[in-house]
Amino acid sequence: MLEIKNLYASIKDSDKKILKNFSLKINDGEIHVIMGPNGVGKSTLSKVIMGHYSYEVNKGDILLDGESILPLTVDERAKKGLFLCMQDPTVIEGVSNSEFIRTAMSSKSQEKVNLYKFVKSMEEAIEDVSLDKNMLHRSLNMGFSGGEKKKNEILQLKMLQPKYIILDEIDSGLDIDSLRIVCRNIKKYMKDNKDSSLLIITHYPRILEYLKPDYVHILKDGKIVKSGDLNLALEIEKDGYSSVTGDDNVE
Amino acid sequence: MLNKILYVVDNNGKNNYHYKIDEDTIIYHFSIDGSSEVKIDLVKEGVSLKYYYSNINYNNNTFSIRVNHKASNTNSELYNHGVNVFDKKLDYYVDGVVNKKTSGCVCNQENQIINIRDGKSTICPNLLIDNYDVVSNHSAYIGKFSDDKLFYLMSRGISLKEAYKLLLNGFLINSKSLDLEKVNLFLQEIDKI
Numbered sequence: 001m002l003e004i005k006n007l008y009a010s011i012k013d014s015d016k017k018i019l020k021n022f023s024l025k026i027n028d029g030e031i032h033v034i035m036g037p038n039g040v041g042k043s044t045l046s047k048v049i050m051g052h053y054s055y056e057v058n059k060g061d062i063l064l065d066g067e068s069i070l071p072l073t074v075d076e077r078a079k080k081g082l083f084l085c086m087q088d089p090t091v092i093e094g095v096s097n098s099e100f101i102r103t104a105m106s107s108k109s110q111e112k113v114n115l116y117k118f119v120k121s122m123e124e125a126i127e128d129v130s131l132d133k134n135m136l137h138r139s140l141n142m143g144f145s146g147g148e149k150k151k152n153e154i155l156q157l158k159m160l161q162p163k164y165i166i167l168d169e170i171d172s173g174l175d176i177d178s179l180r181i182v183c184r185n186i187k188k189y190m191k192d193n194k195d196s197s198l199l200i201i202t203h204y205p206r207i208l209e210y211l212k213p214d215y216v217h218i219l220k221d222g223k224i225v226k227s228g229d230l231n232l233a234l235e236i237e238k239d240g241y242s243s244v245t246g247d248d249n250v251e
Numbered sequence: 252m253l254n255k256i257l258y259v260v261d262n263n264g265k266n267n268y269h270y271k272i273d274e275d276t277i278i279y280h281f282s283i284d285g286s287s288e289v290k291i292d293l294v295k296e297g298v299s300l301k302y303y304y305s306n307i308n309y310n311n312n313t314f315s316i317r318v319n320h321k322a323s324n325t326n327s328e329l330y331n332h333g334v335n336v337f338d339k340k341l342d343y344y345v346d347g348v349v350n351k352k353t354s355g356c357v358c359n360q361e362n363q364i365i366n367i368r369d370g371k372s373t374i375c376p377n378l379l380i381d382n383y384d385v386v387s388n389h390s391a392y393i394g395k396f397s398d399d400k401l402f403y404l405m406s407r408g409i410s411l412k413e414a415y416k417l418l419l420n421g422f423l424i425n426s427k428s429l430d431l432e433k434v435n436l437f438l439q440e441i442d443k444i
Contacts, residue, residue: 078408090403094421104407
């Protein structure tokens, strides 16, 4: 279970508070969605959970299965099963995809990954997400299209087998075919790993048609102002955020 | 097309190299805590040179390289990557020279120095071009590995130490066609950083 309790977070070395008294509980196997207009703190939330260097937690707690992860470094959080599919995955020249994923798998399992098994499972996963096999040897995310970068995030998800998954705008910049491939893989992953949970950060309900959430939350001013089911997302698609937040000034 | 491939590994001290290039050549130059002065003349029309310089620095050192395009339609690409480990001085002087009589040349250089601590590093990229019919580019970067890269690697469970190791390997071993057995000493040195 991922639990966020009365969380206050700000940009490091600044007074700018982004999350203000944010609380959310995600039980194993559940799919939650965070929606909200630009600039309300959606991506900040995902980065704060992961332990990003730009933010600091001022108050509150983040717990995995009842244990606080705030004292943990980024890699320690990942080893606990957290996985953030990033909105704009970083390009790293000189580090190949295969080298990166194999190192990550070894770090997580604390033992050297068998090369034959690794190559075999990578090839299967690459095929599942419809990426070119040559991407294995290319530098990490270098020269990748927006869609390829997102598929590469899902490829890593499949290889690293995390328990608590956060998708930060995985649907942005994806064409409809790529979105289907991405969602099909996430859906299968959730089916195969029933104790995994999913937190989806998005602007659009289209992805939710594929991934059927249990809960939809609206974020405003750094906290959840309304929660509901898929119908809430559809309502927003139809009438905009102002219809649910009662704020006419929402962009 | 087959290239002539040269491996140069120097360890400490001051080193001087002078090459006259008359066939397509790739030079891999690995330097551990040394200063080097390299002079290269491209003497035959149409030849190309790729020069990969990788350097691990612990003390005050200088690397200078001057590529002289002495024949037309010659092509030079320099990739100079250094890691300045401690708080010492590391200076790169990188000159590409095309004189008035040689045309149709390509003269490019890319230079980067990563300071692990607070070393004083300098890059002086010079393009001394005296002919209008030339393609020439240069870039220079001095700094640390970006926090975004470290965050991305660590977000997949890779420790800070392992993340640095991956980045250092990618940065210093920056050609896929490299025969790693020939630079074993240098690879061992990367592990020590």
